[in-house]
Amino acid sequence: MVTRNPVTWLGSPKFPDAARTALADTQLRSNLRKATGTIRGRRASAVGEMTDWEELRLAGQALKDEVLTNLDVYLERLEKSVTERGGVVHWARDAAEANEIVLRLVRETGADEVVKVKSMATAEIGLNEALEAGGVTAIETDLAELIVQLGNDRPSHILVPAIHRNRSEIREIFQREMPDVPEGLTDEPRVLAEAARAHLRRKFLSARVAVSGANFAVADTGSIVVLESEGNGRMCLTLPETLITVMGIEKLVPTWADLEVFLQLLPRSSTAERMNPYTSVWTGVTPGDGPQAFHLVLLDNGRTATLADTVGRQALRCIRCSACLNVCPVYERTGGESYGSVYPGPIGAILTPQLVDDPHDKQAASLPFASSLCGACYEVCPVRINIPEVLTHLRASSVTARGRTPESIAMSAAAWVFSSPSRYERAQKLASFARLLGRNGRITRLPGPGAAWTSSRDAPVPPKQSFRAWWKENRG
């Protein structure tokens, strides 16, 4: 049975419609403008102080490409090294398989509650909902992820899923949803963090199972790496008896030494820090220290299909830093929820449709068009994913899948006109008649598809004489 890939949220409108709603949300616009503006500036200075940033980007790209080219080899190497160190490796073709594996593993421990480290892979497969349906409560321990979970909200950013919320909204969510909310909670960030800390501490101490994702996995050694800022991840990764890690199959690096590159690229691109506060690394099971059972679930969920696309596969280099979101002028205004997926922004616009792998899915197919192709994303990407290139590539796939449309007919007609200078010249003369629509040097209303232009912009009044006609008359 083919099940729906939960990487997109069921019932999400196409991007232009979702964006229209988001653009009218005053609070969202203000929160995002402030948050992305701040992080953009910080990233620029954190990156600016590096003299070898471009070399690091090239190295990051090369390492990821090496892994993607020989993924089968590295995955088997990882499986071997994890197994040798006492871990158990599971393979999941899709979200449903991964969710089943995790639920079964949790049930085998007898636990009905798991603590979670912030993870994109588990968000992608809708693990929390699947566990809930199986009678297991998943508790998000990352502060922003907790805010989203308590608020029954959707994540809107890869790194800061609650970026669309400001501190007074967070205070309201805590007061409404946190059972043990302290008296007199204010919207001071320190006070809010303290409330979350107290709420979570009890969970850390009682939980027997933790679920995490992974930033990197070292094929040679079997080591798994998680980077975080809050220390909640360290708690989850060390206190419970059982640790289950769900990881996309593309998260590999060949050797331990390769981490050098990514541990520089990721924090500066992501949180604009020289180094993130907590980097946790574990290798299988260490007797008497930390979790005594370790399971690694390797998730495909559309990645192998993505790998088959020679242009689109570069999206699998992504290290989930979210720098492209923070610089994107579209994301800054529409927010993450408009993309209808856990992967929003420029990377979401190229990754989501590929993971969905259904060119007839209208919502996913609208995502590659959610860009002005300004190229700011490509400029900041630490692994040099040419996002504009993939966007136009995916646009072409979507056009092919749609077949004959009014747009495709118009595009063929335009190409037919442009392919002959004499037809082009006649079309110019025809277009010149649009000057009759002009009043006082402007056209305020165009018919047909042009109406989308004149809804907010005047159109130029075409001149009587094109340049070509002038040239022929004066120079020809």
Added chain:
Amino acid sequence: MQKAVVESPKVALFATCVTDTLYPATARAVVTLLERLGCSVEFPLDQTCCGQMHFNTGYPDHARGLAGSYERTFAGYDAVIAPSGSCTGMVRDIHPQLGTTPAPTYELSEFLVDVLGVTDVGAYFPHRVTYHPTCHSLRMLGVGDKPLSLLRAVRGLDLVALPDAESCCGFGGTFALKNADTSTAMLSDKMRHVLDTGSEVLTAGDNSCLMHIGGGLSRLRTGVRTVHLAEILASTEEDPWSPATR
């Protein structure tokens, strides 16, 4: 005025379909300017469009055909000059991916500064002006501050820095139609920054972006005009730019 370091190079003008059809004054300005600098300018009449709209909207096969026409039309020229960063980017970056080998193509400010080696082109433009670096000239071509160094040398011109200049204006070709609301939201911020400078004129190296920003400025009756960089550089004390000549 500096003298061009290259003696009377023979160059072709690629007017681009938008400028040829809607903004002929810009193309005439390029001719005036290049001839003033000692170039001999040709305008091959077989030219039409670089195919960018088709390529960026998801119709690479149509774009491939137009890239082929471009290659044939300009074959043999030492330099093709286009008054557009995005069309130049399309020709230089994308046409080779479509399997053609276009003649060396330059965006106007690149040609002036890099090839001719001039920044002072003898222009006169007594207005308060702000400059928007269009995304493709900025990021695809990397023209950097070449347009600004040309503008700084213009007599009478009061150049004001545009806040948040490197943010996209929201045009993006068919993006402006397919995602008109988001495009407009981006436009409103760009217009706010333009108005904050108190400029009379907004200039840029791309008429398509100027058509979008100018369309918004006109709709709101801001009184701010958009003028392509070429028209400012062609303007002289003897023959100054005026709205009537457009």
